[in-house]
Amino acid sequence: MATVTTTARREGILRRPMAMTGVRSWFTTIDHKKIGILYGATAFVFFVVGGVEALLIRTQLAGPDGTLLNADQYNEVFTMHGITMIFLFVMPMAAAFFNYFIPLMIGARDVAFPRLNAYSYWVFLFGGLFLYSSFFLGGAPNCGWFCYAPNSIFDPTIGPTFYALGLIITGIASTAGAVNLAVTVINMRAPGMSLFRVPVFVWMGLVVQLLLVFSLPIITVALFQLLFDRQFGTHFFDPTAGGDPILWQHLFWLFGHPEVYVLILPAFGIFSEVLPVFSRKPLFGYQFVVFSGIAIGFIGFGVWAHHMFAAGLGPVANTAFGVSTAIIAVPTGVKIFNWMGTIYRGDIRPTSAMLFTLGGIMMFVIGGLSGVTHSIVPSDYQQTDTYYIVAHFHYVIFGGGVFAFFSAMFYWWPKVFGRLLNERLGVIEFVLMTIGFNLTFGPMHILGLQGMIRRTYTYPESLGLTFWNQAATVGAFLIAISVLLFIVNVVISHSKAKPADVADPWDARTLEWMTTSPPPVHNFDEIPTVHALDEFWHRKYVEDERTGRLVPAQAGAANGHDADHADGWQAIHLPSPSYWPLVAALGMPVIAYGVLYSWWWLVGVGFATALIGFYGWAMEPSVSEEDG
Amino acid sequence: MRKRLLWAAAGIGLLLLLSGCAPEATQDTLQPQGPYAEKLKDLFIPVFWVAVFVFIVVEGGIVWIAIRYRHRKGRERIPAQVHGNTRLEIGWTIAPALILAGVMVPTVATIWDLARKPPDDAINVTVRGLQWWWDFEYTDDDMRTSYGDGASIRAADVLVIPEDRVIYLSLEGAGGGIGGDAEARDYMVIHSFWIPELAGKQDVVPGRTNHILMQADHPGMYEGQCAEFCGLQHGRMLVRVRALAAEDWEAWVENQKQASVAPTGLAREGMDLFLEPLSDGRGSCVTCHAVGGTDATAPAGPDLTHFADPTHECFAGCNWETSDRDALEAWLRNPDAVKLGSKMPDYHLSEDEIDALVAYLYSLK
Known part of the structure; x- marks a missing residue:
């Protein structure tokens, strides 16, 4: 280039x-970096759209017998909220970070298949636009993100067809992206970077891509069956013609549960990068964090039926899946303890990135604990399909996932754009979002235990659910304000003059900080040779032989672009647009x-x-x- | 920092105080009114306290570490670079595993306990979920009607049971409706039957039969809802269980076995409207509805034989009180306007027709 x-x-x-x-x-x-930015910007737009849908939902439910939306509109809005947040925001936002940072963190010049990468992005974008065009073409999907058969095959509206086709398209994007990134991690690491010198974020990225490669075909098959049932008169899920609606549930959740880890493992990766940097300590128990991530990936394929405890699979199946669900809590706990070990006796700097990570871990712990209560099968007979579940997965995906994304935004923004985000605004955003988040989703635990069902567009006053619903609605608007603050922060940061040097503003540890901010098209003038985990840190600090303490290394030694090789990059060939x-x-x-x-x-x-x-x-x- | 924590605590305290003003929830899973719901609560509560313990240890730990080891101005020393500790790792792998193993023992025991066959004297009821109301059929031999072919007693919206008896519910998929255009058809989809204060939920899955054991300790009214998304009006598929004292139960059964009594006056006009096709080819009520003792025997809609019996407190997916005359009139005027997508067609009834039909319905005690 x-x-x-x-x-x-x-x-x-x-x-x-x-x-x-x-x-x-x-x-x-x-260029993987530009595609990463495209992914991130598109995902953020979908995040805002999904957020507006969330506000519509909360406004409708602010009081009994809400009239803002009718049943039909509400069903479309809550379905699109779920589909948007999962398939058009969290997954592509994770793809954005993986795209941008996996090559940089492993010292590669690009992903393994750059054009396939562009293809993934465009397919994702078109899939999202296709799904949203449904609002103008006779009705959006209205069957919930899980679109249970046989309701989905009998529904007389066009919605479930949009659902099936839209998710098949975004599934193609995710599969292509997953293969690409997995090959990148396996084949394109810098010299000396063995798999156990790879940052945990990259490890979690690899696990996520493998989960996608193995789980997406399952949902794709199910979506085709749904499509054929609706368009071509087959009867895979039609009980009136000998089909089995439970088959859809098995296929959906066999994809759907690994999908949950697709949504949360990127967050684990982000936590594992941010904590060491802002505690100035290496990650505690690196191997255990990595292996517990792999274990979660594996066990994640063996817990799907805990979404179906009330479906009548029988006591044997319910016992087995209750136990496997409890087991998956163990590696998750290991991660949390290791994160605590990382910050213990550290030098903790409460930057916005660090606050979002600490807050994210704390919110995720709540989601994890409520998750354990789902493994208590009989008690799940009461909780499943109630707002208790809504509370649970928002603590996991929003509390864990979205907090992690904001942490990553503050942490990596200077790397991507060469500008720091405003820290003071960031802290205010964090405080506001934490309060709003807990006010929205905390009461939903109570609402669920008090018998409020999911996916309902209304509730009668007699159920006594009004108070906590009002609280949740107030919280939702607080979250909206905090997201607005983030947008303001970006605008302010980009309207100022570009600061001179933000190559390594956080005194970070990993390879991506060894190049300029933003990085050049070819990433590194010279590909660094890796000698250790946290290579950059080890180039910056050496052990003082006398005291055994870390002291800054000789100036210049840490610099990625050594003066000797300043012209070397001119010979680099990169694929053309x-x-x-x-x-x-x-x-x-x-x-x-x-x-x-x-x-x-x-x-x-x-x-x-x-x-x-x-x-x-x-x-x-x-x-x-x-x-x- | 301490100040902020105090503020947070004050905020939470204020919220809880305000919540005291909220009316009591009527579908509260933590206020079980029968042994089967009690078992679920007895399992949840100890697990809840275990979770609270873990919560305090972990969250407290994170907050304490974050405050205790925060960066102090002027500190340049780099903390000791600790990479891990295998003994600790093994410890915090085993400890949660042991806690979870302890929790799973009563869990598995309860799963199997709830899967047991019902006692011989249990009352059998078949529950059918339709779009969007519940249909109950009492299938025991001593629950047959005295009219027609002696079919089983059927009721809609309110499940009437005796107190202190085990009820064995068989949940069956239903629907298919009366054909016609796609919008109006009542589809056989998955529902979930749930009376939180009496039992946990079970899905109603077409092609399968699931079961629920339930029992009410006291006479009273227990509210519930369809818990599985079942299409447009999932949010308005409510249900009630009315538990009666033993003698009231006997009386109720006796009344249910009887056919309806042909009324006089305005109600008689309503009966004729009900049984005959409506003028100008608008359709007919008896395409879907049955009234015991008349020629109306269609099973697609709610059985109206004892529509005005005091136990039939609510109608149309239990969204309106049967005694609410205005609501009943509004329903007949245009079902779609009060419950969008309702499977009951709008027959463009005149106000006189509505008056007559309401009189007839209220005569069906």
Whole structure:
């Protein structure tokens, strides 16, 4: 990528895009960092949209017999809230961080398959837009994120078809992305970086990608069956024709539970990076944190039926899945104790990033404890499908996951944009979000135990649920204000002049801080050779032979871009930008609309578009000729 | 920091104080009114206190460490670089495992206890979930009606049971409705039957039969709801259990066995409207509804034989009191307007027709 040329030559059908900056470059980029930013920005927009849906839900439920939304609108809104937050916010936001930082943290120049990476992003974006177009095309999915059969196959609206097609599309994006990142971690680590010198964030990334590779095919099969039941008259889940609705539940949760760990393991990775940096201590029990993460991944495939304790699987199945659910708490606990060990006797700096991590761990602990109560099968007969569950998984996914994302934003923002976010605003945001979060979801435990069912658009006054619902609604708006504060923080930070040097503002430990902020296109002028876990830290600090204490190393030794090799990067070849991933991705929603309306010619157009895209992609040299 | 904690504690205290003003919840899982719900609470409470203990240790630990080892101005010394401790790791792997093992023992015992067969004198009721109301059929031999073919007693919305008797519920998928256009069809979907104060929930799964054991210790009214998302009006699929003292139960059963009595006056006009097709081809009530002792025997909608019996407190998914005349009139005027997507069609009844039908319904004691 060294010689950025402006002249372009015809190669095949389309002119090879060459721009590395400007608006157009974002459509053709295959740089993992730009794609990471695209992922993050898109996911954040979906986060705001899902948040607005959450506010609609809370406003509707602020009092008994709410009239803001009718039953139909409410069902669409709560379904899209769930789908948005899971598939269009948490997963792609994690993909954003993985995309941006896995190559940087393992000392690679890009991911293994840069164009596939671009393809993943565009497919995800089109999948999200496809799902949201349903609001304008006769009704959004209205069957819950779990879309249980046979309600989903009998529903006379177009919603469940949108659901099936939309999730198949985003599933393609996730699968392609997962394969890509897993190969990257396994094959592209810097010299000397053995698997046990890899940062925990990268480890958790690897586990997440493998979970996705193994769990997404299951839901994809189920979604196709649902689609065939609805569009082509099959009867996989139709009980009136010999189909089995429980089959859907098994398939859904066999994907759905590993999916829960797909949502939370990135957070574990972030916690494990932030804590050592802001305590100035290495992660306590690195191997145990890594192996417990792997264990969670494995056991995560063996607990799915705890979502179905009330489905009548019988006492044998309920016993087995109750026990396996209890077991998965053990490796999770190990992680938490190791995080406590990390900060113990540390030098803890209460930055926004650190506060969000500490708060995130504390909220996750609450979600974990309420999770253990679900393994108490008979008591789950009371709690399942109530607001107790809603409280539980929001403490896990919001308390754990979203807090972790904000922690990561504050921690890595200077790396990505070369600007620090305002710490004072960050702390205010943290305090406000923590209060709002607990005020929203804390009372939901009580509401659930008092018998408030999930997925209800209304409740009669006689149930005595009004007070805590009001509290939850107030909390939801506090959360909204705290998110607004974050946006304000970003705007302020980016309207100021760029600070001179933010290469390593936190005195961090891992490779990504060894390069400039933001990093150059090729990431590292010279790929560092790794000698230890926390390589950068060990280059900055050495043990004083006399006292045994760490002292700063000689100045200059830590610098990643040594003066000797200052010109070395000019010989680096990086793949050139490409239109083709975008073209290939564009075919997916076109096919989906064709299936949706049974317009077979449109399906043909979609397939043709995708094929042209793949053909151009395959025939295109990865590096443009005049780029050599 | 301490100040902030105090503020937080004050805030929580204020909230709890305010919550005292809230009316009592009527579907409270922590106020069981029968032995089967009691077992679930007895399991939850000790686990809750174990969780509180872990909560205090872990959260307290994090907060204490964060305050105790916070960065002090001017401190440049780098803390000792401790990488781990195998003995500690083994310790905090085994300790939670032991706690969980301890918790699982009573859990597994209760799972099997609840899966036991009912006693011989249990009352058998088949429960059907429809979109969006509950149908009950008393399947024991001594619960047959005295009219028609001597079919089992059927009731909608309110499950009437005697106190202190074990009730064995068989949950069966139902639906399919009367055909017609897709919007109006009553689909066979999954529901979940739940009376929190009497028993835990079980899903009603088409193609399978699940069971619930329940018992009420005292006469009284117990509220419940469908707990599994079952389509548009899942939020309005309510249900009540009315537990009666032994002699009231006998009387109730005796009344249920009787056919309806043909009324006179306005109610008689209502009966004719009910039984005959409505004018101008608007349809007919008897396409879906049954009234014992008449020609109306269709099973698709609620059985109205004893619609105005005092135990039938609520109607249309138990959303409105049967005694609320305005609500009943509004329902007949346009079901869709008060319960969007209701499977009962709007027959464009005139006000006179509504008056007559209401009179007839109120005559069905």
